[in-house]
Amino acid sequence: MTSFDQRVIGAAKLDVRIYEEVETDTTAMPQAMGVVALSSVAAGIGAIGQEGNLGLLGGLLAALLGWALWSGLTYFIGTRILPTPQTHADWGELLRTTGFAAAPGILRILGIVPGLTGIVFFVTAVWMLAAFVVAVRQALDYTSTGRAVGVCLIGWLVNGVILGFASLLVR
Numbered sequence: 001m002t003s004f005d006q007r008v009i010g011a012a013k014l015d016v017r018i019y020e021e022v023e024t025d026t027t028a029m030p031q032a033m034g035v036v037a038l039s040s041v042a043a044g045i046g047a048i049g050q051e052g053n054l055g056l057l058g059g060l061l062a063a064l065l066g067w068a069l070w071s072g073l074t075y076f077i078g079t080r081i082l083p084t085p086q087t088h089a090d091w092g093e094l095l096r097t098t099g100f101a102a103a104p105g106i107l108r109i110l111g112i113v114p115g116l117t118g119i120v121f122f123v124t125a126v127w128m129l130a131a132f133v134v135a136v137r138q139a140l141d142y143t144s145t146g147r148a149v150g151v152c153l154i155g156w157l158v159n160g161v162i163l164g165f166a167s168l169l170v171r
Contacts, residue, residue: 032099
């Protein structure tokens with residue numbers, strides 16, 4: 001079995017073998033949650049100049065909730081609305097793979113460097129989206145990256161609408 005740090009690096013490199021490994025490793029859920037937490041803390045630290053210290057805890061909780069929600073939506077869309085004949089997955093498999101897809105977000109800590117916040121957050125967001133697509137393709141046993149992109153985009157849009165409404169209620 002690959003070590004945690006090797007999994008994180010492999011996930012960031014979009015290594016399909018790592019995503020397959022965490023998909024089948026039912027004990028990897030705490031690791032996946034750890035990657036999401038590390039990525040969220042890194043984002044909080046990277047945004048301290050813009051958000052202040054209070055953004056750290058709120059950002060961590062929002063990231064964990066957002067990950068679970070987006071993964072759940074993606075699971076539903078990918079297995080119930082747009083499955084292929086070979087699609088076979090459970091929510092745990094998708095949570096584990098998509099949790100590791102947050103690995104590039106750990107680099108958001110570099111956003112603390114004045115003048116780099118915007119570019120760091122943009123680059124890591126695109127990178128994390130690419131990792132999410134790989135994670136979904138592997139977890140849902142898709143042979144087409146295009147199908148995985150479609151499922152991810154639909155889930156992302158629905159997730160955005162839900163979180164947008166939720167943020168209006170909290171204010």
